[in-house]
Amino acid sequence: MTAFDELMAFQRETSALGQIAGRLGWDQETVMPRGAAPQRAEEMAAIEAVLHARRSDPRVAEWLDQAAPQDEVGKAQLREIRRAYDRAVKVPADLATAIARTTSAAQGTWAQARADEDVSSFLPVLEEVVSLKRQEGEALAQGGDVYDAMVEDYEPCTTGAQIAAIFDEMRPRLVALRAAVLERPEPAALTGSFDELTQMRLSQKLAVAFGYDLNNGRVDKAVHPFSSGSGLDVRITTRTSETDPFNCFYSTIHEVGHAAYEQGIDRDYLLTPLGRGVSMGVHESQSRIYENQLGRSRAFTGWLFDQMKDAFGDFGIADADAFYATVNRVHNGYIRTEADEVQYNLHIMLRFDLERALMAGDLQVSELEAAWNDRFKADFGYAVDKPSNGCLQDVHWSVGLFGYFPTYSLGNVYAGCLYQALRGAVPELDEQLAEGDTTGATAWLREHVQQHGGLYAPREIIQRASGVEPGPEPLLDYLEQKFSGLYGL
Structure with missing residues (x-):
């Protein structure tokens, strides 16, 4: 040898x-x-x-x-x-x-x-x-820089200063869009009771619809949804709430994005350094594009509306257009994983700044709850009501994942670039999604991103796939166009 x-x-x-x-x-x-x-x-x-x-x-x-x-x-x-x-x-x-x-x-x-x-x-x-x-x-x-060394574990060749610069570029347009949207009438929220076993059955159907291979995976429940494993054994979890089936469905679609990335990697790379996602930012680009640009699109939510009617009967939403508005409702809330697309990245920016301060020694653990609550009130305009809606809501810090949080927003940025290219490459995308058929989108993502695993550096794989230097403008343009249409801005 x-x-x-x-x-x-x-x-x-x-x-x-x-x-x-x-x-x-x-x-x-x-x-x-x-x-x-x-x-x-x-x-x-x-x-x-x-x-x-x-x-x-x-x-x-x-x-x-x-x-x-x-x-x-x-x-x-x-x-x-x-x-x-x-x-x-x-x-x-x-x-x-x-x-x-x-x-x-x-x-x-x-x-x-x-x-x-x-x-x-x-x-x-x-x-x-x-x-x-x-x-x-x-x-x-x-x-x-200590924090830079930690980010390297999750997003190689990226520094805290570079992330801060991206966030500084994103924040003004996100805040302006949120302010404009919140001035408009809010779409109806989902109400009622939704059997949790039925949620899990429909959740599994959604997983398969997005290309998750259950021969090499399984769907279970956990407090905090996650994806685990690579290659031939890639498992996902979701969670259920009797009053909020969207939590279950979109957590599942999100985690399937992660799992599809791992399942889609070239099998020649199995159990090698290239046999896993190249970074958490690229990983999040897959989970976020599955969940948002595809799963929350007008086309796909039309199909999901029919699936929910079949599963739950009349659940109080009049038609597919109203359902699309409900799925994408911008509203006050505490939980990052339940946040709408407009406000999600603001939740990440809060965590990024706090964990960066913790690692620098500028913030003590004893001060964390107060710092979180103060920052949340400043950013969102209302107070945290209980710790599980505040600094105890995420598992990440308990398991030592410092430097991980900003990759969620980097994933959104990358997803914006990929979606721009995907729309051009698959012109019949909406027609396919309206039938619950994601294969045009998922096949494109598998070919241009997923199969390569760790072969290329994070920003390189996004640039190769999208044809543009990764940056937040495509994401911000997408959000402004989508929510301007939804809210009549």
Whole structure:
């Protein structure tokens, strides 16, 4: 075997172990008994110790020096392995293990605190998570910006300053659009009771309609919807509310976007660094375009209206046009995952600024709830009513995902660029969506984005697919056109 062959064999074993760790995480959020949390923390710590040892194994450096692939794919594999290795060797093994153990335990503490509306019970473990993640960031940054080092985990070659500049460009047009929309009469909200088992059945139908392969996946319920796994085992979760089936349906479509990306990657890349999404921003571009530009379009909501009538009978919405307005209703709310397209990115900007301040040491964990509430009141004009609608609503910080939040809005930006190109490439898109047929759109996305996995850098894959340098203008143009039409602006 050549050095490259030995390196790739070693890497595939490491990736397989990483998939096992991911399955433990899936189990913890879906079916694990609550009392198992302390043991699970030890299990996660143990497997992280093994993974860290492999990722920082000196043989990896030797193989990297000796390997000489001649093709584009082999060179990309080395690029990603080298990037991961360079990061792994900077983080002490005991720190990596401590982070895995602490975040596993913190997730359970967060879930209970959220249920109890008790921020104080969560703050001590969050303090520990923040301290450990700061240490990790300092080790990775090597004297540079700690938050930039964390963003690199989720969106390579992107800095906090670059993200802030994008957000600064987006904010004025988003705020102006929101103000104009909120001056107009609000469409009717969905009311009534919707059987949760029926929601799950229709949710599964939606997953299949958007191309999710249930032979290599499954749909379960969790407190916080997520997608897990890659390759041949890609699982999603959703959640139900008796009074809000849209939460279930659009969480499902969103997570199918993530899962379709992982299922669509070239199988030759299975269990290699290229065999997963290249970044969370690109991942979000898939989930957001599935959920919003496709799933909330006038064409597709017409089909969904008929599906809901078949499933629930008369549910109080007169016709498909009224249903489209209800699905896209801009309204006050606290929850990021339930936010309309106009206001969603403002929720992300809040989290980005707060977590950046936490990592810089400019904001203490003890001050987080007050800082969140003050910022929310300033941005949205009304007060947070309870912690589960405020700083306890998201799981991310409990599991140490600092630097992750801005990728949601980067995904929206990328989705805007992709959708602009998709409309030109599939002129019959609306006619297809009106029949519940997403294959024209999903096939285009699979060909131009998903199949490539980690072959190209994040911004490069978006530029290749869309033909434009990634930026927020296509997204903002789309939002202004859509909601001007909806609200008669």
